[in-house]
Amino acid sequence: MAGYLIRRILYSLFVIWGAVTIIFFVIRVVPGDPATVMLGTSATEEQILELQKELGLNDPLLVQYVNYLKDAVNLDFGESFKLGGSALDHVFYRFPFTITLAVTAIIISITVSLPLGILAAKKSNGIIDWMISTTSLLGQSLPTFWVGIMLIIIFARFLGLFPSGGSGSIAHLILPATTLCLPFIGMIIRLIRNGLLDELSRGYVQTARSKGLKENSILYIHVLRNVLIPVITVMGLLLGEFIGSAIIIEVVFSWPGIGRLLVDSILNRDYAIVQASVVLLATVYVFLNLVVDILYGYIDPRIQVEESR
Amino acid sequence: MQKWRFTVNKFKLIVLGSFLILFAGCAGISEEYSGGVSSEPTDKSTAAKSDDQTLKVAFDQSINSLDPYGAHNGEPSTVLASRQIYDTLVIKDGTDYKPRLAEEWKEKDANTWVFKIRKGVTFHDGSPLTAEDVKYSLEQQVNSEDSPLTVLWNDFEAVEATNDHTLTIKTKKPMGTMLSNLSLLFITPADSKNDDFYEKPVGSGPFKVESFVPGESLILTGNEDFWDGAPDLTKLEFVNIPETAARLTALQTGEIDVTWTIPADQIAELEQAEDIEIIKTPSYLYYFNWFNSSREPFDDPLVRRAMWHAIDTKTIVKDLFGETGEVMSSPIPKEVFGSSDMETYAYDPELAKELLAEAGYPDGFSTSMMWSNGGGPQILQLAETMMSYWSEIGVQVEPIQIERAEWIEKLVALDWDMDLQTNSVITGDGDYTLGRLYISDANRNGYKNEELDKLLIAAKETTDQAERQKLYNRVNQIIWDEAVGIFPLELKQIAAIRTHVEGFKPSPSDDPEFRYVSVKK
Numbered sequence: 041m042a043g044y045l046i047r048r049i050l051y052s053l054f055v056i057w058g059a060v061t062i063i064f065f066v067i068r069v070v071p072g073d074p075a076t077v078m079l080g081t082s083a084t085e086e087q088i089l090e091l092q093k094e095l096g097l098n099d100p101l102l103v104q105y106v107n108y109l110k111d112a113v114n115l116d117f118g119e120s121f122k123l124g125g126s127a128l129d130h131v132f133y134r135f136p137f138t139i140t141l142a143v144t145a146i147i148i149s150i151t152v153s154l155p156l157g158i159l160a161a162k163k164s165n166g167i168i169d170w171m172i173s174t175t176s177l178l179g180q181s182l183p184t185f186w187v188g189i190m191l192i193i194i195f196a197r198f199l200g201l202f203p204s205g206g207s208g209s210i211a212h213l214i215l216p217a218t219t220l221c222l223p224f225i226g227m228i229i230r231l232i233r234n235g236l237l238d239e240l241s242r243g244y245v246q247t248a249r250s251k252g253l254k255e256n257s258i259l260y261i262h263v264l265r266n267v268l269i270p271v272i273t274v275m276g277l278l279l280g281e282f283i284g285s286a287i288i289i290e291v292v293f294s295w296p297g298i299g300r301l302l303v304d305s306i307l308n309r310d311y312a313i314v315q316a317s318v319v320l321l322a323t324v325y326v327f328l329n330l331v332v333d334i335l336y337g338y339i340d341p342r343i344q345v346e347e348s349r
Numbered sequence: 350m351q352k353w354r355f356t357v358n359k360f361k362l363i364v365l366g367s368f369l370i371l372f373a374g375c376a377g378i379s380e381e382y383s384g385g386v387s388s389e390p391t392d393k394s395t396a397a398k399s400d401d402q403t404l405k406v407a408f409d410q411s412i413n414s415l416d417p418y419g420a421h422n423g424e425p426s427t428v429l430a431s432r433q434i435y436d437t438l439v440i441k442d443g444t445d446y447k448p449r450l451a452e453e454w455k456e457k458d459a460n461t462w463v464f465k466i467r468k469g470v471t472f473h474d475g476s477p478l479t480a481e482d483v484k485y486s487l488e489q490q491v492n493s494e495d496s497p498l499t500v501l502w503n504d505f506e507a508v509e510a511t512n513d514h515t516l517t518i519k520t521k522k523p524m525g526t527m528l529s530n531l532s533l534l535f536i537t538p539a540d541s542k543n544d545d546f547y548e549k550p551v552g553s554g555p556f557k558v559e560s561f562v563p564g565e566s567l568i569l570t571g572n573e574d575f576w577d578g579a580p581d582l583t584k585l586e587f588v589n590i591p592e593t594a595a596r597l598t599a600l601q602t603g604e605i606d607v608t609w610t611i612p613a614d615q616i617a618e619l620e621q622a623e624d625i626e627i628i629k630t631p632s633y634l635y636y637f638n639w640f641n642s643s644r645e646p647f648d649d650p651l652v653r654r655a656m657w658h659a660i661d662t663k664t665i666v667k668d669l670f671g672e673t674g675e676v677m678s679s680p681i682p683k684e685v686f687g688s689s690d691m692e693t694y695a696y697d698p699e700l701a702k703e704l705l706a707e708a709g710y711p712d713g714f715s716t717s718m719m720w721s722n723g724g725g726p727q728i729l730q731l732a733e734t735m736m737s738y739w740s741e742i743g744v745q746v747e748p749i750q751i752e753r754a755e756w757i758e759k760l761v762a763l764d765w766d767m768d769l770q771t772n773s774v775i776t777g778d779g780d781y782t783l784g785r786l787y788i789s790d791a792n793r794n795g796y797k798n799e800e801l802d803k804l805l806i807a808a809k810e811t812t813d814q815a816e817r818q819k820l821y822n823r824v825n826q827i828i829w830d831e832a833v834g835i836f837p838l839e840l841k842q843i844a845a846i847r848t849h850v851e852g853f854k855p856s857p858s859d860d861p862e863f864r865y866v867s868v869k870k
Binding site for chain 2: 070071072073076077078079080081082083084085088090091121122123124125130133189192193196197200203204205206291292293294296300301304307308309
């Protein structure tokens with residue numbers, strides 16, 4: 041187990057390093073750099089060259105890369121030229137907003153899909169089952185930004201139930217979190233439904249039935265908890281997915297999370313913030329994956345992690 | 350391995366736990382962050398009862414910095430914030446300038462300006478504002494390496510605080526733009542050198558900084574001790590709502606009170622809303638399409654004129670921009686000092702073809718046009734319309750839509766055939782645009798003309814404003830007749846306010862003063 045953990049952690053570090061490296065080079069390959077953006081249209085070429093030198097952008101790319109890695113290992117991700125101050129500070133300030141949004145989306149996903157999944161399993165192949173499938177397909181195929189704007193228009197402008205954007209209270213969370221989880225709810229409902237149907241055809245269910253247990257007791261006491269195992273796993277992975285995919289939603293709902301910061305920073309070629317955000321996002325994603333994998337072994341002892349040979 | 354049974358109880362625990370984390374998270378956020386749009390949607394009854402004068406403003410750009418001499422001081426959002434927090438020596442009023450921190454001024458000789466600094470003005474921290482502070486501020490601006498406004502002060506020689514309330518500015522050459530430049534020089538205390546000063550800066554303006562999150566929100570409070578009377582507003586919040594639909598919804602639901610930059614197709618709907626008022630004003634923002642005169646075929650003025658005659662500017666403005674645009678009559682917007690009133694190029698494709706034939710391109714030619722993604726309202730539609738007009742006279746244009754960072758790089762390197770963009774004459778004085786962009790040495794578009802250079806320099810170095818206007822009339826005529834670019838339209842600023850907002854006057858440069866604004870009870 042210890043060997044497995046060490047291997048997994050080393051592997052995670054490798055993935056994070058890979059993400060850092062890719063983003064480091066990609067953002068430098070695209071045309072335009074901080075010096076041009078900073079000086080804007082009124083700059084002369086000499087001014088740009090001067091500033092590039094000052095910002096160390098004229099050093100060979102590999103030198104910049106090695107310097108960057110050296111600093112990054114010491115958790116120094118540089119200064120943001122656009123917003124001023126340490127890039128990591130900006131990223132850490134924004135990150136809790138994104139986490140809050142993602143966790144809310146998870147909670148909404150569970151509260152909506154659990155009862156619907158059970159309902160669909162109970163009336164499998166009925167009209168409810170069909171309706172849920174259709175709705176979930178719709179949820180998956182509609183573009184997120186459009187759904188977001190529609191929700192704003194319906195629930196903020198016409199019904200006045202929720203604020204249209206910004207942050208500060210739980211009411212602010214509902215619309216963006218709903219938009220975020222909408223494409224995934226259908227998938228989770230189907231996961232629960234199929235899992236339940238699968239379990240219900242097993243031997244122990246028949247035993248329970250022949251023992252005379254009520255159908256509801258079988259479902260809620262025996263079957264459901266077996267189904268929840270894969271659901272919890274998916275939730276863990278979804279949390280990572282939500283954090284990563286919050287970008288568009290944060291822009292639509294002016295939610296001050298890390299995604300919006302990232303978009304602005306890419307447009308402004310604010311290298312330090314882009315890199316710091318990507319490192320943090322990659323770390324969280326990798327960490328969640330690791331936790332899910334380890335938890336999985338604990339939740340279901342039949343799944344043994346492979347011992348290192 | 351320890352056996353870990355997953356029970357319903359544990360599941361409950363997990364759900365409960367995550368709710369707790371969530372609420373803790375929300376509580377933490379609302380404590381440290383209150384910059385977003387307020388939590389309560391409109392509750393008109395309580396708004397009417399309370400006597401707090403809070404105004405929430407959102408626009409489509411974020412305030413990234415409060416440093417008035419840094420890389421951001423060309424950005425309207427930084428100027429807007431500075432306008433509330435700091436004060437200037439003079440302020441533009443129509444085409445003239447009114448005293449602010451400077452009570453009066455005189456030109457001692459052609460190269461010496463003496464300003465009398467107002468007594469009894471204090472910064473937000475209580476310290477008095479003196480000529481030393483003004484001297485410091487001007488020196489910061491003049492020596493700033495990354496500010497786009499540093500060029501305004503190329504002819505600056507020295508500044509001296511003769512005594513606490515007398516300031517002398519010496520110039521190398523007479524500076525016709527002295528007052529317009531000073532209207533953008535924001536005064537900070539002389540000791541504001543440390544790095545984190547601009548995180549929560551102190552000024553002498555009508556509003557104090559309560560909190561600032563770069564790129565996100567700025568919260569100001571009214572300055573009771575403002576020398577010209579405390580503003581009515583006790584609280585002024587600027588929030589960033591990048592999405593237009595969300596921004597307009599926030600206005601309709603009353604989450605924000607004032608916003609500007611409204612797309613043409615949204616005006617009608619907002620005008621119907623009873624509690625919203627639309628205000629249209631001229632702005633310093635306009636479109637131009639430059640030709641790279643250092644490249645064939647645009648080195649030939651006949652070709653450039655042909656391109657302009659091929660375009661039906663009036664129809665474009667009417668159909669694409671409606672009330673948000675106006676056909677230009679000068680290479681700078683009407684509202685800017687130094688603009689002239691000239692006849693626009695007639696739409697005449699036949700004449701355009703004749704001109705092309707005369708220039709040696711009877712069958713037209715192929716070229717390209719670049720613009721930056723989001724470089725102006727409806728820029729894509731404008732570009733497409735222009736290209737389709739040109740294809741009618743046989744000119745095939747390859748569209749190059751690129752991201753802003755890349756566009757700047759190409760623009761500055763003169764690596765383009767045609768460049769479509771918006772431009773703002775931020776100082777409100779023609780020199781900022783004409784003198785900076787059209788002088789041969791600047792080489793911004795490959796066009797060189799000695800006569801134009803002489804006129805531009807003369808206009809810059811004359812302090813007699815009537816004389817300057819005459820010189821700019823000639824400048825405008827040359828740029829127009831030589832068709833250095835096509836100047837299709839200037840944009841109007843469309844602001845939308847909730848009707849309980851009083852005293853709001855939009856500014857042509859998007860930096861309205863909120864000291865005159867109040868909320869009706």
